[in-house]
Amino acid sequence: MNAPLPTAQLRQQLYREMDPLNLTPLWEVLHALVPPEPATLCVPALWSYDAVRPFLMRAGEAITAEEAVRRVLILENPALRGQSAVTQSLYAGLQLILPGEVAPSHRHTQSALRFIVEGSGAYTAVDGERTTMHPGDFIITPSWTWHDHGHEGDEPVVWLDGLDIPMVRFFDAGFAENNTSKSQKVSRIEGTSFARYGHNMAPVRHEARFGATSPIFSYPYARSREALECLERDAPVDDWDGVKLRYLNPLTGGSPMPTMATFMQRLPAGFDGRPWRQTDGAVYSVVEGNGEAVIEGRGNSWRFAFGPRDHFVIPSWHTARFSSERGCVLFSYSDRPVHQALGIHHEERSS
Ligand code: 1HN
Numbered sequence: 390m391n392a393p394l395p396t397a398q399l400r401q402q403l404y405r406e407m408d409p410l411n412l413t414p415l416w417e418v419l420h421a422l423v424p425p426e427p428a429t430l431c432v433p434a435l436w437s438y439d440a441v442r443p444f445l446m447r448a449g450e451a452i453t454a455e456e457a458v459r460r461v462l463i464l465e466n467p468a469l470r471g472q473s474a475v476t477q478s479l480y481a482g483l484q485l486i487l488p489g490e491v492a493p494s495h496r497h498t499q500s501a502l503r504f505i506v507e508g509s510g511a512y513t514a515v516d517g518e519r520t521t522m523h524p525g526d527f528i529i530t531p532s533w534t535w536h537d538h539g540h541e542g543d544e545p546v547v548w549l550d551g552l553d554i555p556m557v558r559f560f561d562a563g564f565a566e567n568n569t570s571k572s573q574k575v576s577r578i579e580g581t582s583f584a585r586y587g588h589n590m591a592p593v594r595h596e597a598r599f600g601a602t603s604p605i606f607s608y609p610y611a612r613s614r615e616a617l618e619c620l621e622r623d624a625p626v627d628d629w630d631g632v633k634l635r636y637l638n639p640l641t642g643g644s645p646m647p648t649m650a651t652f653m654q655r656l657p658a659g660f661d662g663r664p665w666r667q668t669d670g671a672v673y674s675v676v677e678g679n680g681e682a683v684i685e686g687r688g689n690s691w692r693f694a695f696g697p698r699d700h701f702v703i704p705s706w707h708t709a710r711f712s713s714e715r716g717c718v719l720f721s722y723s724d725r726p727v728h729q730a731l732g733i734h735h736e737e738r739s740s
Contacts, residue, residue, distance in 0.1 A: 431704035432468045433684040433691045438698035454490040476670035478724045480554035486540045494537035494568035500646045501530040504549040510542020517576030525610025531602035551722045553648040603638035603645040617655040629665045631656040650725040658716040667736040670704040671723035678717025
């Protein structure tokens with residue numbers, strides 16, 4: 390009789406011989422599949438606008454918006470290079486349009502947000518209505534709506550694109566289509582959506598044109614800024630967030646898009662925030678002022694000094710705290726609505 394194989398050898402033989410059947414033992418990977426707490430591969434990263442802008446302008450010389458379809462430099466998480474992802478679920482990029490250019494009309498199931506970083510006078514058209522871009526405006530392209538961008542002004546315009554591309558890719562649920570015309574026909578005057586839905590009022594009889602997405606597709610900075618300024622003067626300042634507001638879909642009270650939540654916050658002068666962490670990784674665009682983010686996670690720490698137009702990402706379950714000597718305004722977006730829909734959103738605030 391043969392001597393029984395030593396355990397280790399027995400197992401290796403089992404693994405080897407069942408491998409051709411695409412079978413693999415759970416017990417070897419169980420700990421990694423259900424970690425005791427989120428253990429993202431993503432790392433915090435900062436893109437200083439001073440460093441990025443020259444490359445954007447060079448891209449403006451290297452290719453037209455029309456040829457590129459979308460002239461964008463993708464902000465890739467350093468730990469996810471090649472995946473067009475800033476976190477496991479989110480995409481971020483900086484898009485440039487120059488005077489006279491058109492980015493042709495198309496549609497896709499991925500939802501997009503635009504946050505205007507530099508310049509005025511470009512427009513985006515969604516489903517027949519144009520909206521003019523100004524720095525700090527937050528604009529939505531709902532899933533499966535025709536959209537094109539154009540620029541009839543006289544200075545370069547740059548915005549942050551936030552899309553749910555990795556999430557839709559994960560579900561293998563993406564469709565896309567090009568329009569037959571470069572620029573879609575304008576069928577409503579500018580401001581129609583905002584007039585119908587943007588004043589804490591809504592038409593008495595209406596349908597949700599964009600399904601689960603907000604019928605307002607442009608949230609002007611002038612309004613958000615005014616709200617933050619008033620609240621900074623008169624309302625309690627949160628020790629973790631400063632003064633932070635979430636954008637909402639006026640028809641539901643929920644997030645403007647089913648997959649992405651958006652926020653605008655003001656850190657008052659002298660703010661020295663307490664640390665927090667949450668499961669939704671977030672991308673930040675600095676609107677005004679300067680500040681610092683200290684981020685810790687997975688045994689490492691990062692200190693980002695940020696100023697206007699800088700972008701940074703705080704990955705899932707990394708501890709972060711903000712400070713600002715002279716005050717600043719931050720826009721951010723995350724995949725929080727999906728966490729909430731799945732009942733897996735976690736947040737921790739420390740003292
Ligand atoms: C897209 O359609 C836009 O419409 C921007 O401006 C970025 C990234 C991937 C796929 C589609 C846009 C995009 C995109």
